Amino acid sequence: MMLDSGIIASQILLIFLCFAIPIGGFVYLSVRKKHVVKPFFIGMLVFFILQLVIRLPIIQIVLPQTAWFLSMSRNPWLYGLFMGGTAAIAEEFGRYIAVRFLLKKNRRYADGIAYGLGHGGIEAMLLIGVNNIANLIVLLDGQSFLAPVIAAQLSYAAVFTAIFERVCAMALQIGLSMLVFYSVRSKKLRYLVYALVIHTIVDAAIVILPGVFGLSVVWIEAVLFLAAAGLMIWTVKIRPVFINGEENL
Template sequence: MVSNLSIFFMVISLIVNIFLPIGGIIYLKKKYKVKLKVFFIGMIVFFVAVQILEAPIHSYFLSFNKGTSNFLLNNPLAYMLYGGLMAGIFEETARLIAFKYLIKENDNLTGIAYGLGHGGIEAMLIGGIASLNSIIYAILINKGGFQTLMEGAKVSKDVIDATYNHYINSSAFYWLAPGFERITAIIVHISLSVLVLYAVKEKKYIYYFLAVIIHAAINFPAALYQAGVITNILLLELLIMGLAVILALVIFNKIVKKSYKTSNDLENYL
């Protein structure tokens, strides 16, 4: 049986992935009158950049081209550099284009709203769907329908057994990871959105390149986990959360605070 605590944490992760970005933009809209179009532009730009443009390249290099895929999957350092830089280049270039050509507003709240949209759709598509699948699988296992469903889908017995054991034996806290991970990711997306918006606003495009490098660097631990170099998911999540918090604090102190002439202006913003 999958424990009730595990299923509860799966539901918590689902709620975080779906309602954190939605609740965030509702709050910004009500308190600061931000434009919803910025949020939706963030969602659309992420989908185009990652799902339509970047994903086929990954499919080619990691699946269809056996020479490249074997090299990358068997060399953790190369896989780390490839995955991190691809994410950084595609997503930060997408942000740059959005702020330069699609969005007229250039205040910090615009960057935050865009980041919520960019990171929010990622949370829904990745974390939300993963959490929902986990809930469905857990319920099926507990009701005895999991094996029948998987056999009907012609899944091999080895995969069925491995999946079943994974759900039965994993710690309940493991299922909080998708929610925790997306909170971290949204912090990163908001911070990098403010940074790239600053690059466009001030015409200092060195900050765009800095955003690419930061994005890649924050993705490096996840790539190492996928490559099997890092095996402790709790350590992974804490490491990335630490990097995200440091990034957010630096962006706030170096960019956001500079945008306000007095402490009262900043207090009104907060």
């Protein structure tokens, strides 16, 4: 089986970025700001427990055995909002509880960035990085019956879309983390609501845009990019508020 060396190199780049961005960001913050270990690893832990241990097994194993879920899954509006809403509730309330009760002494600007890197990083490493490592091993070995199946799904467009999506997703997770950190610091719950709404919209778009409007993945990535870019702009804008200890925008 002939493999395109350029696509393989692109897949290696995707794997590298899934690990390098969160780990590199963590090392940088550790050197520059100190004491970011706790928020970074709590961010990882919250995502791992609430998504991988609790939510996803329920959605993938338990709910498909119920009639109401199967019926709802045929309606892209309801299914998209359900999937987006449950992801938002699990992650954003998890973030809020972590910041409110576990990070009482770790609510600096750098702590929020570290938390977002941990949260988005473990998502990238486990869901994208590890899966692509496994696929790459199968492809390079070439003996498994899965090799041609995986190879048929690979293209430059698919790999670079995945790279773009993962960078935006990590930026989104940092921005959502900063919203929740600011919500706790300022005692303004509306920022938690903002995080819930943004998260729901971004995740729901994955189902609703193609299922209802017949739009391609380009539009899904556009929604993700706009949300991530908007949150990054807000995150930069809010930095002086954190640094100076002010509580008003």
